[in-house]
Amino acid sequence: MTTAPDTKTAPASRASLVRSLALRWDTAVGVLLVAVLVVGLGSTDGFGSSENLAFAFNDIAEVAIIALPMTLLVVAGQVDLSVASMLGLGSALTGALWEAGWAFETIVPVVLLVGVAGGLLNGWLVTRVGLPSLAVTIGTLALYRGLASVALGSDAVTDFPQTYADWAVDTTTVPGTFLTYPVLLFIVLAAVTAVVLHATGLGRSLFAIGAQEEAAYFAGIRVKRIKLLLFVVTGLFSAFAGVIFTLRYGSARADNGLGFEMLVIASVLLGGIDFDGGKGTLFGAVAGVLLIGVLKNLLTLNDIANEVQVIVTGLLLVASVLTPRVIATVVERRHRRAANTPAPQST
Template sequence: MSLLNETQVDTGRSSSGLRKLSVLWEVPELRLLLAILIGVACLAMVSDAFLTGRNLRSVLLGFSFVGIAAIGQLLVIITGRIDLSGGSVMGLAGMVCALTMAAGMSMWVAMAAGVLAGAAIGLFNGVFSVRFGITSFIVTLGTLQIARGITVGLTEGDTVTGFPDLFLFLGSGRIVGVPIPVIILVVVAVSVAAFLRFTGAGRELYAIGGNESAARLAGVPVKRLQYLVFIASGTLAGLAGVLLTARLGAAVSNAAAGYELTIIASVVIGGASLAGGFGTAFGVVLGALLIAFVNNALVLLTVPTYWQQTFIGAVIVAAALLDRLRR
């Protein structure tokens, strides 16, 4: 009888452990973290250059710009909308910042001008999407072209250089060995995560994405919050563009071209639902990091660039399919 009881206890513990593992596996961030750890281990075995300090710093720097813009994109996607203009806004913000410095203004004023340019595009997206009811996909597809056209037109395709050392330091310098853009990404991610989790407005964003009509009937200021997320998306894309310009040491008209897909892919891979109502800042950071590691692996393995683009497109479709099956 004692043996039977012990067997039942062991079986119960085993079942409890399996249930706990099953629950943990349902957390997108943990699945992503596991995928990243497995990927890092595999890459370390196939390429001696992967775990070098120089390569890892390069990966972290590259992913930080995408990650900052992707966190802004997350806020839009949580409400059930989308912003396709992220990459173009980054390019425009960097160019505005560079031209402002070239005009003799201080570095801080120039950086503020670049970020405000991004916020202005976000406000434009919000007005036409929320106020006039045009689908956000169409509006932001238009502003993608508008922002890129303005960026090229401001200098007629020329490159702007000659930045102060402090500005360049913000783009590639390190504090305690950590690149400054990565530190800024962490601050942005923690701030947005706290906003989403601990504020009423953050919880209301999820309510809008879950059921906009029900949220409106419950007294949620739907339109005001939709304006907010578009402005936030433009602002963070502007910040990322300014930092990218500091990293490159030059403002070029095609800066961040094609980043739109990577930004959206980071959000989707990070566990956010394209239907709205779900997603976390931590997941977005992990999604951007996973893409950065895979792209780096393809480069180290001398895989042609077009296959990298193919991968990102395939991942977006796969992530959307997984989201559909989960829901």
């Protein structure tokens, strides 16, 4: 029996091929985003106006901001379904406290603290009690939304002073650009998150935890502490997104952002973050969020019904997990066929 000299390297190159194809999904989403932008500019009047761009991006600011810590959570193999409820709770609290005559400067830190507390509860149940994050956050999804109802009932608080509202609406932009302040905040936070995920020890640890938690723990990584921290940050960002949402619409309601959790998770997964943890780039997640936002805007401008947008979101989501899998299978098949043909038994 002869050993072909290249058999040693073949599987390695195959694996790297599979990996690069899988990794390329985030690039693909980036390319798709650019393509949609270009098509939009060419085909749709008013799409490229700075007013419209300001509106389009501001419209997904909350989802985008929450998607950042969600990306870290999913990379670490966790998920938080309670984010939209925390957004609602943040909004409801903002309204209730404002109605009670609190100063806005006091309300914001209180809301943020509540976000931290909510994140702590999620994290505590996951890391200390040892429950799956999916089950825990389905529970806190109901709990936090429920607390929002308790805080504000079915009322809406709308009498926020213009000075604060101005900060969040799409008609106020950073001078000379089409960037609104919430979008600017998102850009800054995204940059920080990207650095944390891809260039710090913490980021390295997240990938290890998501890919193989036990091995990470055996390497001395403080798995529980890190997970707890992630849930806390997610709670914090979600509560703050609640404040932005309230100001943007000038309306505090308990049911603000209902169902956003699905949109956030859809964006993150669309960007190629592996739901099983351990894989993905922040670039992909951001591209995923923006793609959903831009598509929505473009379809609306072209009078394509909201329903179609929903279908497109769903299809993209399924495609985002199915495509890399199909490519990997095809590559593997081809490799196996290639490996089997030139090796007839000589003995």
